Amino acid sequence: xxxxxxxxxxxxxxxxxxxxxxxxxxxxxxxxxxxxxxxxxxxxxxxxxxxxxxxxxxxxxxxxxxxxxxxxxxxxxxxxxxxxxxxxxxxxxxxxxxxxxxxxxxxxxxxxxxxxxxxxxxxxxxxxxxxxxxxxxxxxxxxxxxxxxxxxxxxxxxxxxxxxxxxxxxxxxxxxxxxxxxxxxxxxxxxxxxxxxxxxxxxxxxxxxxxxxxxxxxxxxxxxxxxxxxxxxxxxxxxxxxxxxxxxxxxxxxxxxxxxxxxxxxxxxxxxxxxxxxxxxxxxxxxxxxxxxxxxxxxxxxxxxxxxxxxxxxxxxxxxxxxxxxxxxxxxxxxxxxxxxxxxxxxxxxxxxxxxxxxxxxxxxxxxxxxxxxxxxxxxxxxxxxxxxxxxxxxxxxxxxxxxxxxxxxxxxxxxxxxxxxxxxxxxxxxxxxxxxxxxxxxxxxxxxxxxxxxxxxxxxxxxxxxxxxxxxxxxxxxxxxxxxxxxxxxxxxxxxxxxxxxxxxxxxxxxxxxxxxxxxxxxxxxxxxxxxxxxxxxxxxxx
Amino acid sequence: xxxxxxxxxxxxxxxxxxxxxxxxxxxxxxxxxxxxxxxxxxxxxxxxxxxxxxxxxxxxxxxxxxxxxxxxxxxxxxxxxxxxxxxxxxxxxxxxxxxxxxxxxxxxxxxxxxxxxxxxxxxxxxxxxxxxxxxxxxxxxxxxxxxxxxxxxxxxxxxxxxxxxxxxxxxxxxxxxxxxxxxxxxxxxxxxxxxxxxxxxxxxxxxxxxxxxxxxxxxxxxxxxxxxxxxxxxxxxxxxxxxxxxxxxxxxxxxxxxxxxxxxxxxxxxxxxxxxxxxxxxxxxxxxxxxxxxxxxxxxxxxxxxxxxxxxxxxxxxxxxxxxxxxxxxxxxxxxxxxx
Numbered sequence: 027x028x029x030x031x032x033x034x035x036x037x038x039x040x041x042x043x044x045x046x047x048x049x050x051x052x053x054x055x056x057x058x059x060x061x062x063x064x065x066x067x068x069x070x071x072x073x074x075x076x077x078x079x080x081x082x083x084x085x086x087x088x089x090x091x092x093x094x095x096x097x098x099x100x101x102x103x104x105x106x107x108x109x110x111x112x113x114x115x116x117x118x119x120x121x122x123x124x125x126x127x128x129x130x131x132x133x134x135x136x137x138x139x140x141x142x143x144x145x146x147x148x149x150x151x152x153x154x155x156x157x158x159x160x161x162x163x164x165x166x167x168x169x170x171x172x173x174x175x176x177x178x179x180x181x182x183x184x185x186x187x188x189x190x191x192x193x194x195x196x197x198x199x200x201x202x203x204x205x206x207x208x209x210x211x212x213x214x215x216x217x218x219x220x221x222x223x224x225x226x227x228x229x230x231x232x233x234x235x236x237x238x239x240x241x242x243x244x245x246x247x248x249x250x251x252x253x254x255x256x257x258x259x260x261x262x263x264x265x266x267x268x269x270x271x272x273x274x275x276x277x278x279x280x281x282x283x284x285x286x287x288x289x290x291x292x293x294x295x296x297x298x299x300x301x302x303x304x305x306x307x308x309x310x311x312x313x314x315x316x317x318x319x320x321x322x323x324x325x326x327x328x329x330x331x332x333x334x335x336x337x338x339x340x341x342x343x344x345x346x347x348x349x350x351x352x353x354x355x356x357x358x359x360x361x362x363x364x365x366x367x368x369x370x371x372x373x374x375x376x377x378x379x380x381x382x383x384x385x386x387x388x389x390x391x392x393x394x395x396x397x398x399x400x401x402x403x404x405x406x407x408x409x410x411x412x413x414x415x416x417x418x419x420x421x422x423x424x425x426x427x428x429x430x431x432x433x434x435x436x437x438x439x440x441x442x443x444x445x446x447x448x449x450x451x452x453x454x455x456x457x458x459x460x461x462x463x464x465x466x467x468x469x470x471x472x473x474x475x476x477x478x479x480x481x482x483x484x485x486x487x488x489x490x491x492x493x494x495x496x497x498x499x500x501x502x503x504x505x506x507x508x509x510x511x512x513x514x515x516x517x518x519x520x521x522x523x524x525x526x527x528x529x530x531x532x533x534x535x536x537x538x539x540x541x542x543x544x545x546x547x548x549x550x551x552x553x554x555x556x557x558x559x560x561x562x563x564x565x566x567x568x569x570x
Numbered sequence: 571x572x573x574x575x576x577x578x579x580x581x582x583x584x585x586x587x588x589x590x591x592x593x594x595x596x597x598x599x600x601x602x603x604x605x606x607x608x609x610x611x612x613x614x615x616x617x618x619x620x621x622x623x624x625x626x627x628x629x630x631x632x633x634x635x636x637x638x639x640x641x642x643x644x645x646x647x648x649x650x651x652x653x654x655x656x657x658x659x660x661x662x663x664x665x666x667x668x669x670x671x672x673x674x675x676x677x678x679x680x681x682x683x684x685x686x687x688x689x690x691x692x693x694x695x696x697x698x699x700x701x702x703x704x705x706x707x708x709x710x711x712x713x714x715x716x717x718x719x720x721x722x723x724x725x726x727x728x729x730x731x732x733x734x735x736x737x738x739x740x741x742x743x744x745x746x747x748x749x750x751x752x753x754x755x756x757x758x759x760x761x762x763x764x765x766x767x768x769x770x771x772x773x774x775x776x777x778x779x780x781x782x783x784x785x786x787x788x789x790x791x792x793x794x795x796x797x798x799x800x801x802x803x804x805x806x807x808x809x810x811x812x813x814x815x816x817x818x819x820x821x822x823x824x825x826x827x828x829x830x831x832x833x834x835x836x837x838x839x840x841x842x843x844x845x846x847x848x849x850x851x852x853x854x855x856x857x858x859x860x861x862x863x864x865x866x867x868x869x870x871x872x873x874x875x876x877x878x879x880x881x882x883x884x885x886x887x888x889x890x891x892x893x894x895x896x897x898x899x900x901x902x903x904x905x906x907x908x909x910x
Binding site: 120190396421422 | 840
């Protein structure tokens, strides 16, 4: 254990063990945790490691809302959380959830901010002042009379933060608040949090996968290992001990090359990068042969709600390619993906699939050759047993070459065939959905934001799987914001601007030098450097 | 929205009253046209809200078409026979009549207009403002209602996503047996959202003020059961039993209402000012409802219509239609900035 500053804790968990109702295993096992007042604490670890449960102990949702058995003591802001419960603790603890949609309760932004004040009987005069303060603090004053349903994800989460802060709590707890947001929305929310912590001294506990954005602002990192062990302390110290896969690329490099102090930000990594003196370009990736043209899109123009979303798109996609569709929100990535699947009828243009014209064809017909995984893959699961889920797909794909046993095996789901898909863990459920698609042996696979909300381990596993599929001759197309994943696994990047394709080429060409779509490594070294592996390969050949 | 939510509710009630009372074709067409006209006027500022409820209207249309078909196939009354199905066929065997078709269509129009009115008001009224107008003790119910309400449009989006994803897997709906792949994920997703909402409510102090004891909770439960018994008894003609149960239920509610021990009273962020336009709308709705009730007593044929056994021309009640025309008021009460 690494020592932290001795400050009176805002929250103190003492030997807390907890079991959800009707579950045999413990969700929390003898947890001891002190959250110092005024600290910015990041909680990280694989999905299913108990981060959400731990956070819910801080405002009494566990066990007051969830039920189950809890042993130990939880003190938060001077109150016994087990006695007080979430409604009373709401004065001291603000809570922000993952899903920006499900947590907003009213039809207007300023009403949303006033909600908890009204519940606590705050006098109207003070209430008005508080609402104005919160609107300004989170930079959402211009949204005050909007319906939260019309806001972007990032705006909605800032409203949720403002609403959680209206009662002036001493502690703000956020459970993966950016996991459903695009990088820009996430940046907005995290910047706001940093300011609240630094300027107002608000204590913050944040569960987060994107460590690259928060690590430098955190005072403390509590990392839960996949085996359940906990490492806790200043981020730089903890970052030296944990699986590098979760670390920002610059920190991964620092770990591998023994940089000290270990850089947590690009700025901190720059002097080390300069000393490496990587002037040459990285070895170009081996060009792998591509197969026949799978999708051939010609002059595709598509309007949606009277607005032109895609204009004169020409895009051939070959078997054996992994094409990443990138671009800011609203640039048409998802629409293009959905048009390939036949969910949108184009105004003009043609879509050929293995030489056959499928413009305007039914999705079910296109689905005989093409697999489609929506943003929340778990939503397609309905059967009683996982094996029935795969049989359901096979019923409609009698020509499939893939067998149930080998598909389950390939996705690491052997042994779960008889389990109810909804009883699986988050990661298993995503793989189950993918298995239900892959068992139909699609020749093209379309994925919409597949890594949203995924932890680093699951992301890497998905990347490897997609790489294998590509090598087997499947054409893979994914709409994504995840630059690091694209740099590592994509063979081609298609960048959509306003309705049109603005760049199309290998990742080294499209991502290099871009201000918004480049990797941390590229920001450090420039040129065509994109990934940690490239730099490490070069660094080990150069003397250092 | 610029008209008071209570005024919208009064308007909806005045539309629904005649819809529930009779099947006169002139009246039904007039009401349908009124709701359409109000929607058309307000679509300038509420197009998105209306669109969010579009799926519900489509669903209602399907239900209406099924009910028309059901009426034609199962009600073999009326003199104007369209076709005669073999009597050996169970239920649907016998004469299929034009009378049954007309009654089915009129009922369908009434049901659809009811749904159209409901969704129009749902899209236009401001739930949080409405919530604030309720007494503090009713707030828990209002919050629960508003949360439930916001569920429907969200479920519509989820439904579309699930349907598309299953379609891509080759799934097609051919009958009720094909529904589980759509319904189960929809319900599971709705349940997950409901849990998050409930957690969010708790975390933001909902229920922090005022606690009611178990005795008062029990009183509410018993009173609710008695109220249901009273309604059943009254509906089935057992007036004495109904009255006794009703009185005890009311006493139970009163006890529960007075008995809660509020710690701190809830406060209100913003109270909406009642405007002249709201008064006009409520006055129009009240007058219209009054005309409807008076004509029900004096000239019931203006509301009622019976196509069995002989199809006859329906009665036109101009006074009633004039009364209903007052319900067009909201179409002329758009906010000034929109009118310009």
